[in-house]
Amino acid sequence: MPDARHPTDPLPRLDTLGLRALVFDLDGVVTSTARLHFGAWKALFDAYLETRDGPGFAPFTEADYMTLVDGRPRYEGVAKFLASRGIELPHGSPNDAPEAETVCGLGNRKNIHFNHLLTTQGAEVFPSSVRLIERLKAKGLAMAVNSSSRNCQRVLETTGLLPLFDAVVDGVYADEHGLPGKPQPETFLAAARLVGAEPATAAVFEDAVAGVRSARAGGFRLVVGIDRGAGRQALLDGGADVVVTDLGEFNLD
Incomplete structure (x- = not known):
C-alpha cells in the first residue's frame, strides 16, 4: 500500500x-459525464424500485453510485446495486430488451437514459x-x-x-x-x-x-x-x- x-x-x-x-x-x-451517468442510474433504479416496492421505496443515492456502480462495467453495476438491496434477478443476455426484468435488461435501460441525457445536456x-x-x-x-x-x-x-x-x-x-x-x-x-x-x-x-x-x-x-x-x-x-x-x-x- x-x-x-x-x-x-x-x-x-x-x-x-x-x-x-x-x-x-x-x-x-x-x-x-459522471453527472450524466449518476442521473441515468438514478432514473433507472428509482423507477424500478418504486414499481417494485411502492412509493415508500429507498431511492438510489450518490453514495450508492460511488460505492456500487462507479467505475464498474454496466451489468456488474446493476448486479452490485440490486444485491445491496437484497434483490436477485436473472443475468439475461446483452441482447435483452430494455423492458426485460433481468440484469442486462436493466443495464440496457440505463443506457437509454444515459444517451438521452448526453443528447439533451451534452458532455x-x-x-x-x-x-x-x-x-x-x-x-x-x-x-x-x-x-x-x-x-x-x-x-x-x-x-x-x-x-x-x-x-x-x-x-x-x-x-x-x-x-x-x-x-x-x-x-x-x-x-x-x-x-x-x-x-x-x-x-x-x-x-x-x-x-x-x-x-x-x-x-x-x-x-x-x-x-x-x-x-x-x-x-x-x-x-x-x-x-x-x-x-x-x-x-x-
Whole structure:
C-alpha cells in the first residue's frame, strides 16, 4: 500500500519519472459525464424500485453510485446495486430488451437514459485535464483512455477529444476481447500495451476506487486518484500513490 502523501507535500513532476504513457479513465477524470451517468442510474433504479416496492421505496443515492456502480462495467453495476438491496434477478443476455426484468435488461435501460441525457445536456470536459494531456502529449508521451463505459467512443467524438488519444479501451473493447472490468487490471494493461508501454513506464489517472484498485493490481509506475467525491482516504486506501482534486495541481512548467 502506498504511503499517504501529506497535502502540503509536492506532487511528482510527471515529465521526470521516465514515463512513456499516461492512461486516463474518462468519466470524472477527463469529462464530467459522471453527472450524466449518476442521473441515468438514478432514473433507472428509482423507477424500478418504486414499481417494485411502492412509493415508500429507498431511492438510489450518490453514495450508492460511488460505492456500487462507479467505475464498474454496466451489468456488474446493476448486479452490485440490486444485491445491496437484497434483490436477485436473472443475468439475461446483452441482447435483452430494455423492458426485460433481468440484469442486462436493466443495464440496457440505463443506457437509454444515459444517451438521452448526453443528447439533451451534452458532455462537459475538465479544461485542466485537457491541458495536461496536450502538454505531455507534446513532450512525446503516449495517451490512452480506459473506460468501463460502452459510450466512451461517442463521448470522445462529441467532445472533440478523440484525436488526443492514441488508444481507447472501453466497454465494447473489453467485451470483444473477453477482458474482465475494473477492479481487475486487464483493461488498464491492455490500454498500456496498445500504446507500447509497460506498466512500469505508465501512469494511471482515476476517480473511482474500483479503478484505482485496478491500476494498483496492474503494477503501474504511478497511480493518481482524482477526488471528485469518492474521498481522498478511500482512494489512498484503494492504492493511489497521490490524490488531487484537479489535474491542474500538477506543475508542468
